[in-house]
Amino acid sequence: MRWNEIEAIPCPVAQAMSVIGDAWTILIVRDAIRGATRFEEFQRNTRASRAMLSDRLSHLVEHGVMERVQYEAHPPRYEYRLTDRGNALRPVMMVLADWGETWLPKKVRSWKRRHKDCGHNFRPVVSCSECGEPIEPGSVTYDAQPALAKA
Amino acid sequence: MRWNEIEAIPCPVAQAMSVIGDAWTILIVRDAIRGATRFEEFQRNTRASRAMLSDRLSHLVEHGVMERVQYEAHPPRYEYRLTDRGNALRPVMMVLADWGETWLPKKVRSWKRRHKDCGHNFRPVVSCSECGEPIEPGSVTYDAQPALAKA
DNA sequence: TCAAGTAAGTTCAGTTTCTGAACTGACCAC
DNA sequence: GTGGTCAGTTCAGAAACTGAACTTACTTGA
Numbered sequence A, B: 001m002r003w004n005e006i007e008a009i010p011c012p013v014a015q016a017m018s019v020i021g022d023a024w025t026i027l028i029v030r031d032a033i034r035g036a037t038r039f040e041e042f043q044r045n046t047r048a049s050r051a052m053l054s055d056r057l058s059h060l061v062e063h064g065v066m067e068r069v070q071y072e073a074h075p076p077r078y079e080y081r082l083t084d085r086g087n088a089l090r091p092v093m094m095v096l097a098d099w100g101e102t103w104l105p106k107k108v109r110s111w112k113r114r115h116k117d118c119g120h121n122f123r124p125v126v127s128c129s130e131c132g133e134p135i136e137p138g139s140v141t142y143d144a145q146p147a148l149a150k151a
Numbered sequence C: 001t002c003a004a005g006t007a008a009g010t011t012c013a014g015t016t017t018c019t020g021a022a023c024t025g026a027c028c029a030c
Numbered sequence D: 001g002t003g004g005t006c007a008g009t010t011c012a013g014a015a016a017c018t019g020a021a022c023t024t025a026c027t028t029g030a
Helices: A003-008 A012-020 A023-033 A039-046 A050-062 A090-103 B003-008 B012-020 B023-033 B039-046 B050-062 B090-103
Strands: A066-072 A077-082 A113-115 A124-128 A140-142 B066-072 B077-082 B113-115 B124-128 B140-142
Touching: A003 A012, A003 B023, A012 A023, A012 A050, A012 B023, A012 B090, A023 A039, A023 A050, A023 A077, A023 A090, A023 B003, A023 B012, A039 A050, A039 A077, A050 A066, A050 A077, A090 A124, A090 B012, A090 B090, A090 B124, A124 B090, B003 B012, B012 B023, B012 B050, B023 B039, B023 B050, B023 B077, B023 B090, B039 B050, B039 B077, B050 B066, B050 B077, B090 B124
Parallel strands: none
Antiparallel strands: A066 A077, A113 B140, A124 B124, A140 B113, B066 B077
16 A cells, blocks of 8 residues: 555544654654744754655645645745644644653653743643543444444 | 655654654554554554555554564464554554644534543543643743754 | 845655554364 | 465566756845
């Protein structure tokens, strides 16, 4: 199975992977969340090759995660901004970064996240939409099998 | 920059990507969370090539996300189980799947997650470790710049 | 007025990685 | 004793990625 066939798998994780399923893409989204908008900026931060970056940005635009906006007419210059769909990845990135900080501790400076509403530096906690309690490991069961190929 | 050089970037997201930064790996972890343990099982579900799968499983074992356990001596047979580090990816996968369900709605059956503690089907909500409130879009600021290359 | 710099890319040869299919080896089931 | 299962490995051909150079259209400085 090829990369671009992942899209066909009827599972939300596979769907997500078809859009943001490689390391460069994730790093681009990370930078966008931190405020990057320009091609050169993404290139300096991610260190991906220009061809790669061009390809991945187009992919993100195609899938509605970012939009390409002209910010200067002469010469034509474009920047990339997160759409609503892209901004909805913020919690995903927070939880992912938290996993990295907690489980791959390499003396890497953490992202210092501050919650404006309460003013504190915080860690993202995943909790239950119904009872509000944090989800404990092992406290989740799954009903249906998604994406199990028949073959 | 090459795939395996991502590990050198001093940023928790890049660190995470160096371990689980490709679509197949994520699909393997997804299956493991849903209960898969055997090579053939991962192969049927992910549809990755056998060489790819073999490679990615080794990578996950190397990085302590899964462990390879012999469950039969004659003939030797192994299975793959999530370690603590791997189980800590459950919230990440929940939030990722939730993004896919919400923002890439393709009539894909969702994962029906049930919270054992309260008995309800739920959605994962990311909230603040300090005040307990759900994180609203735009309510987070970042202090330090991580992983911005000096060029 | 000319050179250098910036920005957002594209092009291309060479390299690396991945795919698909077949193959292996040790068993079991009929 | 033919076929099936399981956990892989091997390999040729195909696809993807890298690094470097190139392009277009300005602006800045000397």
